Amino acid sequence: MQILPATASSHAADMDWLFAALVGTSGFILLLVFGLMITFCVRYRANSKVERGNRLGRTWRLEAAWTAATFAAFLALYFWGADLYIRIHRPPPDATDVYVVGKQWMWKIEHAGGQREIDSLHVPVGRPVRLVLTSQDVIHDFAIPAFRIRQDAVPGRYETLWFTPTEVGEYPLYCAEFCGTYHARMGGSVVVMEPSDFQRWLDGQGAGPSLAQEGEALFRQYGCSGCHGAASTVHAPRLEGLFGRPVPLEGGGTVIADDRYIRDSILLPRSEIAAGYPPVMPSFAGQIGEDELLKLVAYIKSLADRTAGNTEAGPPAGGKQAGPPAGSAEKDAR
Template sequence: MAPRVDAFYLFLVGLTAFFSILIALTVIFYFVKYRRRSPDQVGTRIEGGMALEITWSVIPLLITMVIFGWSTNLFFAFTRPPAETLNIYVVGKQWMWKFQHLNGQREINELHVPVGRNVKLIMTSEDVIHDVFVPAFRVKADVLPGRYTHMWFNPTKPGRYHLFCAEYCGTKHSGMIGEVVVQEPAEYEAWLATGRAEGSLASAGGKLFQDLACNTCHRPDAVGRGPVLQGLFGRQITLGDGGRQTVDEAYLRESILTPNMKLTQGFQPVMPAYQGLVTEEGVLQLIEYVKSLGTQPQSQPVRPASGGPAPGETHTPSPNEVNR
């Protein structure tokens, strides 16, 4: 993205310079040429001119529409991540960044990514609004409590890059900084392998699933009191009120924390709310666990969630996998 953003930026800088200098020179020229030469002198009476007014209304309008088109093109590139991404979860809190890789590797205020891969961050906040800003990649997105936001980038050069919190978040806002460490793929894999002790995110989620006794109701055999989770992720389901809902990260999160908001059709509101009982990271692990159940054969059509991962991304857990 960076070269494309820079090209657009330089175009705007050129445009700004052109118009600023044009106006400045005109003003200075008139200021000198038409300076008042005697105290009783008045200017030549000119009321205006329709042709000029239309010209200098229409030209700026056309120029701004060109800018709008170009900028929108960039914006679409930013909002539409490629189908295949390396997903990393980000949890922001006052005043630190927590990153969770799918294999279970975790890090704080440092984000390791391989060079040349499309990296997608799925982000949420535990408290106030934060914002992940990596100036070198020209990307930024707010990190909101109670929601998942996404952003993606494709680092092209190994190195260490600033990562700033760009949304004011209190006392140590300017200390909520970190680094993106872009590594060669082999180096990255080696680094990733150092963090297998706790098992993958999905397996941690599986453990949490047992600990919270979710498995008593969410059984694989359709006789539980809760919906079957196997093969659920990415599907369209029908809600109790007849509405349709795509099962994406946001819906899973909502259904864990406040399950009665959007009940699946045919189920009773018997699930307790886990709001305050599961940490944001725990929720992410549970989501990864549910995603990992996604290989079950399905009778219903599967549709990828908008902004969510493509169907190909769902997978069975393995200790050192990287989501592809």
């Protein structure tokens, strides 16, 4: 009989050990406490012939010892769990991005190349995958038991976590947060493939525009390029080379320009103003949906390796992202 689901990711064994340690420690303490309770109940039952005088034995050493021991054991479990949690949320730099949007009642998934799927996720075996999760309506929870990962998808936030699939196969995918009438049906499957099969699958999805290319079109459509483009007369920061860099903020402090920062810059431009710029950027909250936001973020990310001045620069050598041709944002800026 199989108690645990298949173990098919790099985190699975670590998670199972932690789980075993939690169950083991709690089980041991449960047995100890109930064992002693039952022993004493029987031993000191009414009419039993045991010594009942002299109740004030010197037991403080014993008290202190067991209190300290259980405290240390649970603290160790806490640090173990915290360390694993942090590792799962810190993707390695070479991980491939996959964007996941939860919606009543489906998972919408987009690959960096623009390939889309609903309620299924195709990934290559042995390669780290970084998930960027969000929700379009209510809180959902993206759960793949075989990979031992689950993460809430919260509207208005990006959550990232990663995994490396270790076994080719098909595994169930669930929504693990009650999210409405058809919550129980919200799910699908994860298909782990050999890298060559995965490449073939990607190619077979039709060569639509990449996420970044779609983002570039939106960048013009929403008038972003009017302020952020080279030809702009508005004093707005250029977005080339922004992603991943520290940004000094008006009023002190710096933030790293990550997915969250870019998203908040678009929806809540007043919350963090880049130092030295007027707070004139309008909020696009309510106008741009989660799908489109992901594309805009992917586009701004694809500009990471470029410099603002040099419009002749081609796409970064060896860059994975199929970025739009350099300079096209400037050309179209009015």
